[in-house]
Amino acid sequence: MTGEGHMPTEIIVNGVRHAVDAEPEAPLLSVLRDDLELTGTKYGCGEGQCGACTVLIDGAPAHSCITRLASVAGKRITTIEGLAAGGRLHPVQEAFLHAGAMQCGYCTAGMIVASAGLLASNPNPSEAQIKQALEGNICRCGTYPRIVGAVRMAARSGGPHA
């Protein structure tokens, strides 16, 4: 894409293999948005502080804006576009809808992906654990209490987690 003659890097995004022609140090966020046109993952700060860019890397939440492309070669990446399975929303997506856990919605993708990652490793987190897991995700509109409520709701629903 940027024409500097690197070896393509293979990554698996939402179950699809991509050979990405980008510099190894390219931020994964930019690769997702600008090379693969997956714009559901958002830019908020570029310094790993706001969580708008959260994706799952082999199931674990990570800030894609400070993740270099080379570091995820061959790894499985899940973005907000890949959470729904078989035409059904992920339980966390359902819960965010049900709880109305958004205002402008710009942080929502990162919140949902981070929450899905939490529930995958801890299906029944306490409120304190939810807040701790989402401490790196900023909602500037201040929807935090509803977000915690949505994650608890998703946990109670006991559905399959990413």
Place this chain on the structure above:
Amino acid sequence: MLDRREFLGTVGGGIVVLLVPEGAAAQQRDAAHNPFPPELEAWLHIDETGAVTVFTGKVEVGQGVRASLAQAVAEELRTPVAGVRLVMGDTALTPYDMGTFGSRSTPYMAPQLRKAGATARELLLDLAAEKWNADRATLVASGGAVADPKTAKVVSYGALAAGRKLVHTIPGEVALTPADRWKVLGTPLPKADATAIVTGALHYPSDMTRPGMLHGKIVRPASFGAKLASVDTSKAEAMPGVKVVRDGDFLGVIAPHPRLAARAAAAISAQWTEVPQPSNADLFEYLRHNMEATARPEVEQGSVEKALSEAEVKLTETYTVAYIAHCPLEPRAAVAEWNDGDVTAWTGSQRPFGVRSELAEEFGIPEQRVHVIVPDTGSGYGGKHSGEAAIEAARLSKAAGKPVKVVWTRQEEFTWAYFRPAGVIEIHSAATKAGAITSWEHLNINSGPAAIRHAYDIPNQRVTFQPARSPLRQGSYRSLAAAANTFARETHIDELAHAVGADPLEFRLANTKDERFRAVLRAAAERFGWGKQKGCGIAAGWDKGSYVATCAAVSIVDGKVRVDRVVEAFECGAIVNPDGLENQVTGAIIQGLGGALFEAIEFAKGRILNSRLARYRVPRQSDVPPIETVLLNRKDLPSAGAGETPIIGIAPAIGNAIFSATGTRLRSLPLKSTEPRP
């Protein structure tokens, strides 16, 4: 007046209702602008499928107006809210609108849209009566259809609109459904487009693309006011596909890929001639010494001089507020493209028509050659009134001859947008020993006049806003200066209550007869369990037709303030969307925690020193205490806006609670500026 055939040509058939204020319909249309008369505020279209489309220049930035305005139309039109679509913030499709700010959508736009809905409903009843040759008075509009209970006939709005070409304006008097009979308004409605948001499918301004689009990056000056002295662009220009654009002090690059644009911009070596700039270390002295022409008092009554000279209890204190950043999670972004001398820009802004004017002025073209489209945007809070990114994208697009996208970095947003004004507020007051406030002098230097008037009954007053030359670029911020003026006033009221030995709640109630003000105070205090507990504070305010009272409980842990609990009562007339309202009120309290406790822009030598989220904390999960909201529903009062005023009570409530906990009075925002000890 609008050419009706031309208008219908643009929308096809059906029924159109235009919102033209009374008396304006006869005025001449301004042919130079868009196909609408300049007075037109919004319009509504019902097509032959029954789909209802509302065209309004308001924008959705997270405040939920896409849902609440649809409710307003659905209520009066008697149609399911899901069938009402809003086209918003598009200067070619929607009539002129000043902007989405000042809590104006609910008190001004919503009633107008309700009138349009009611007018359309009455028209549909006329059409059905004519069709069936029935007694119009017996017909019922409901669920997107007209029914005749006598004959059990039903006809959908779509069938009534089919084959019609009707354009109506709202008649002078339209009866609106009173709040106690609302069925759609007053009920919770989820955010519009929520499914697209949770799946990542909603396209925000920074997600926009156009065929053949290139990417731009601006090379920013070293500091505010710096001039470009010399520049070496050779390394950037040697990069394949990169073009450098220089025009005076404007320096930008265009490239086929955003990462290449960023690399090219970084490869440019520019020397800037800087100019001396103040720093935040001497900010408040600077503001005092840089006041603009003498200000006229907003309120002047009785004699504060006489009252002070006769006072039993006197108090003089100074309060300050820092510059803070809006920090919308989506930074400024725009895509612009030129076609035959016309420019189109997609951008996130609270003022699409303001951005249109900025673009027209920048490029010396008439406004009808500029088209601005505002997709639903990743928040604003008053911080996106301007069109910088759109202008930058348009400049680069003009040079490239192709569409160009510009997305600001967080650092750019922190540095090159504008801030909530800093300010110095001086209050001189007097009271009787028995607790009646007798004199009030309030001088706000620089931060603004919003909510500088108050609800207390004080016979002698002088209340003044004094503009000053701000060292930083400043502008609107959620509630404007209402947060600053309310912080100073409600802190001072608390000080005065303690000076006369009165309970802060009782002191407030004793000094106001405003029933709405008293009602929120009582409601917040009751839910909170206001009493004699240590570490509790209360504050109240009023602005833009709504009232707020906030109680906070704090404790001091390791020398730091911890907010343990917040209760806020809020009253904005008849509640339109209780779910959206609760979300706005809670969100405002949480956003207000940042300005109360830790947000402050640091600057020196024309640079922002904390232009990163790692160095500028905004509220996070761990900052959020248990919050309870009490929403008072006054169905007998018109609905007021609710996006702003709920933010104004939290800072003084916390400050007053800190005093209660520690005996230390903090008079600066953020409140961390001194270290309270238990």
